[in-house]
Amino acid sequence: MVIAIRALAARVLRRPFRAPPEAPGGATRIAVPHLEIHITHECNLTCDGCLYYTNHRHTGTIPIEELRTALAKWSRRVVPKSFAILGGEPCLHRDLTDIVYLAREQWPEPATKMEVVTNGLLLHVHPELPKALSATKTGLYISVHSTAAISPRYHEMMVRPLDLARRWEKEYGIELEIAEQSDWYRGYKGHGPDVEPFEDGDSQKSWDNCVTGQQCFQISEGRVWKCAPLAYLGLQARAFALSEKWQPYLDYRALEPECTDAELAAFFEKTAEPVCGMCPSNPQPFTKGDPLLPLTFYKTTPT
Ligand code: SF4
Numbered sequence: 542m543v544i545a546i547r548a549l550a551a552r553v554l555r556r557p558f559r560a561p562p563e564a565p566g567g568a569t570r571i572a573v574p575h576l577e578i579h580i581t582h583e584c585n586l587t588c589d590g591c592l593y594y595t596n597h598r599h600t601g602t603i604p605i606e607e608l609r610t611a612l613a614k615w616s617r618r619v620v621p622k623s624f625a626i627l628g629g630e631p632c633l634h635r636d637l638t639d640i641v642y643l644a645r646e647q648w649p650e651p652a653t654k655m656e657v658v659t660n661g662l663l664l665h666v667h668p669e670l671p672k673a674l675s676a677t678k679t680g681l682y683i684s685v686h687s688t689a690a691i692s693p694r695y696h697e698m699m700v701r702p703l704d705l706a707r708r709w710e711k712e713y714g715i716e717l718e719i720a721e722q723s724d725w726y727r728g729y730k731g732h733g734p735d736v737e738p739f740e741d742g743d744s745q746k747s748w749d750n751c752v753t754g755q756q757c758f759q760i761s762e763g764r765v766w767k768c769a770p771l772a773y774l775g776l777q778a779r780a781f782a783l784s785e786k787w788q789p790y791l792d793y794r795a796l797e798p799e800c801t802d803a804e805l806a807a808f809f810e811k812t813a814e815p816v817c818g819m820c821p822s823n824p825q826p827f828t829k830g831d832p833l834l835p836l837t838f839y840k841t842t843p844t
Pocket residue numbers: 542543584585586587588591592593595596628629630660686832
């Protein structure tokens with residue numbers, strides 16, 4: 542999920558592309574800076590403050606046919622400059638390799654930089670993945686979620702996956718990026734049923750300091766969402782009896798693929814919106830604890 546955090550807060554570049562011949566009505570596609578897709582809501586780590594709420598132990602893996610339908614609809618409307626396959630932990634999806642091919646089929650343009658974003662721990666269960674990454678020119682981005690000083694056990698567990706990834710890089714010529722993600726910003730308060738939005742009352746400032754880097758557009762449930770914290774808030778609401786303070790944010794309406802060209806362009810040009818008020822206006826950096834901590838730790842320890 543970390544990819545959005547490192548995204549630059551640049552303005553949306555909107556350039557028309559010629560629609561593919563099969564696009565109904567010869568609609569014009571627009572270029573957008575970034576798109577992501579959660580292929581599973583499950584994760585094998587419990588990173589404190591995960592902005593995709595995955596550390597709250599949600600379940601649900603999106604069937605590949607559902608992903609195909611969603612991507613096919615959106616590939617007729619937009620061409621992302623970058624596209625990330627992630628989760629949750631994408632290696633928990635048994636069809637990850639096929640999803641890599643699927644994504645590139647939808648956006649064959651070299652202008653679209655593809656990547657799989659993973660914590661890397663389960664790379665070994667996808668032996669065909671490096672071939673797919675190489676054939677589709679899809680990069681591999683590995684987030685390292687803690688340091689040896691904070692979690693010696695996690696550090697030890699990462700040795701083999703990182704060795705494997707470096708071997709794939711050499712043998713298959715894939716683009717590999719390994720980034721430490723032990724410091725980040727909290728986008729909500731509390732954990733589980735006690736989770737609360739920020740109430741700083743300055744949505745413009747929250748947007749200016751957006752914890753996901755302003756370009757964290759998600760394809761989820763067939764629609765495009767402004768960012769991950771909005772897209773997956775529904776998972777939280779289904780799992781917990783959330784405070785009523787979340788209702789305005791749960792009422793957010795994502796963009797439907799059948800939208801008009803004008804609606805599409807307007808969506809990607811939006812900047813601050815009232816929903817940004819759920820995020821901190823002055824986010825404070827913190828160093829995450831051990832990503833192997835059990836959920837019971839967060840249930841009993843206020844964050
Ligand atoms: S690895 Fe950590 S940050 Fe990434 S989805 Fe899992 S809990 Fe969230």
